[in-house]
């Protein structure tokens with residue numbers, strides 16, 4: 001019967017279509033994952049840039065110039081703004097005007 005054959009062919013076509021749909025979904029999911037991963041990477045990069053310690057040169061009370069968190073000559077701490085928690089090399093914090101605490 002030709003109709004029977006036609007029906008079988010239709011079933012086969014439908015199965016193939018289902019496979020194609022599944023493949024499309026997989027591709028879409030993978031694309032979304034790739035997009036998400038890219039966004040997360042970009043977010044992480046921004047975070048790292050914000051958290052990166054700024055190498056501000058500061059003058060120790062012993063007179064040595066340092067860019068690290070402690071004086072390489074006497075081991076003293078840099079002047080830090082108690083409000084902003086940043087190293088400052090000026091008599092007052094450039095952000096809030098508070099005099100630095102040497103944090104000894």
Ligand SMILES: [Zn+2]
Pocket residue numbers: 060061062063064071072073074075076
């Ligand atoms: Zn020092």
Ligand SMILES: [Zn+2]
Pocket residue numbers: 081082083084085093094095096097098
């Ligand atoms: Zn401050």
